[in-house]
Amino acid sequence: MNLRTSIIPSKSTFVGCKNEIDKKAICIFAATGFFLDQDTYFKELKVLKSAFDYSLDEQNIVSENCYFKWHYSPIERPFEQVVNEFAILFETIINEQVGDKKVILPLSGGLDSRTQAAALLHLKKNVVSYSYKFENGLNETYFAQKIAQVCQFPFEKWVIPEGYLWKDIEIIATINQCYTEFTHPRQAAVVNKFSNMGDVFCLGHWGDVLFDDMKVDDHLSLDAQVDLMVKKVLKKGGLILGRKLWESWRLEGDFDNYLKERISFLLKEIDIPSNANSQIRAFKSLFWAPRWTNVNLSFFESVKPITLPYFDNRMCEFICSVPEKYLLGRQIQIAYIKMRNPALAKIAWQDHRPFNLYNFHWNKHPWNLPYRMYKKIDREFITKNKVVNxxxxxxxxxxxxxxxxxxxxxxxxxxxxxxxxxxxxxxxxxxxxxxxxxxxxxxxxxxxxxxxxxxxxxxx
Structure with a gap:
């Protein structure tokens, strides 16, 4: 059987068998929240690599060939041209993916789903939207509802109830096969509400990685990149658990060194010496997206087909051609939203409240001081006991x-x-x-x- 994996696969393809437990891989999972590279719970079971052509025989890989390597090959052109290229590509991908189906659009206060909303409205697609918040939690649906109102999309807002996990925990484990831990897939609480909403999901995952810089100097050394990525992948408290599992299983060597060596090897394999931001983005797209972000896409897919415009191979190839200076600070998405729907751009950007896409540059001292004072009072006296996590x-x-x-x-x-x-x-x-x-x-x-x-x- 011949099989081609996408540059950013929406789901993992497993090859091999479930025999011996891979304790070293589980220690990394415990520390980071995802399995690294091709690792799984088992030594003999592997995940196929991204952007590879495979020839498979039953449960064995006969041959493999990489058809795409992340690179940085910027083509200098005006910023306005880049935005227009993105608009044509993004809308083409969405149009191909959703066709004339009724679209289910999750909305948030960020930029990725807002960019999708602008495109879907421009393409005149039939859209229903939703958002959710925690029981006794912050009002996370506020900006989502504003976006839906501007676009005139039907909108549902739901509450994630306390203790939702327990009644369905075995079903949840069966759906994602325990490849992420359970503090992340909130959508599992509302998955039964999706069945009558529409025909296909349009999901905005990974736009925030592809269309932003990685906050490092372009000339950051490889050793410094390794140190940075070790810090980035570790979850709070994760290193403690990873070390303790390593010690309890009496594994050979040192866990910290093992994790660092694995990340160093993977970064060296990417090999984009000309630009550290591009190399780190490639690392995230190769190993973080398929093994962490994408695992819980299975909850959406258990109900309806999913589409992911930012995962399209053409989008990945486009990013490799964009000068890094244009990816700094989400410029392309911001310019696109302003171009397609100025009213959407005037809604506050959640990360820069109360500023919007026209004036978020003022989110700094002293212009944001009044809002910071308000938020301090809010945290201490109003939302102090609200559910946040x-x-x-x-x-x-x-x-x-x-x-x-x-x-x-x-x-x-x-x-x-x-x-x-x-x-x-x-x-x-x-x-x-x-x-x-x-x-x-x-x-x-x-x-x-x-x-x-x-x-x-x-x-x-």
Missing amino acids: NYENQFLGIENDENLRYWLFDNTSFINFINPELTKEIYDKFKNEDHLKYSHPISTLLTLSLFSKLISDEKV
Whole structure:
């Protein structure tokens, strides 16, 4: 069988078999929240690389050939020309992907979905939109609703209820196969609401990476890039759990060195010496997008087909031709939204509240001082007790704790997989020391518990 993987695949293709557990790979997963490169839970099971042509025989790779390597080959031309090229390409891709189907559009206060909204409205597509917020949480639907109103898209706003995870946790684990931990896929709470909305999702994932700089000097050395990427991939508290798993399994060597060596090898393979921003963007697109961002696309896809305009191979090739100076600060998307729909551009940009796409440059001292004072008062007296993070919704409170303890301490397959003393240590630190710092480690242990049950059930 011949198979070509996309430059940014929307789903992983697995080849091999589930035999021996890959404990080193799991330690990296625990520290970063995703599996690196071709790693999986098993040594003999691998994920096919991005942008490769494969010849496969049953569960084996017969031959492989890379058809695209990320590069930096800027073509100098005026900024306005670049924006026009993006507009034509973006709208062509969306038009091809959604056709005459009824589009389901998730909206937020950021730029990616707003850019999609501008394109879909310009193309006169039939669109329904939605957003959601936490129960007793901040009003995350505010800007999304404003965007929908300007575009005259029907809009639904939903509430993610406290403890939504537990009643469907085994279904959730089956859908994403435990390849991300459970503090991220909020869409799992509303997945049953999608079935009657439309025909196809138009998702804005990865626009914020492709169309922004990586905040580094273009001439940053490779060693400095490695150090930076190690810091970038580590989740809060992740290094603690990665080290402890490594030690509890008595793996050879040092976990910190192993992680650094893996990242160094992958960065060297990309080999874009002329521009560090481009090289880091390539690293993220090769390893972060397919192995972290894309895992939870499976929740959307379990209900309706998905489309991803920023994942299109042509978009990746376009980015390689854009001078880095034009990618700085999301300039292309901002200019596109202004061009297609000035009213959308006048809605406040969530990351730069209360400023919009015309005046966000004023989001600095002293012009933003009044809003900063307002936000300080708001945090201390109004929203102090609001839910901000998913772990608060899932793990805090008596009922949540009872469910969490069941999966951490009463799941026999997990007790045989992870040292119970390590689990108790992390749990106690989460409960008694720092909820935020240990929310990722505790969620990862929960994920590993569900993984152990999946494997146990498969063997029965």
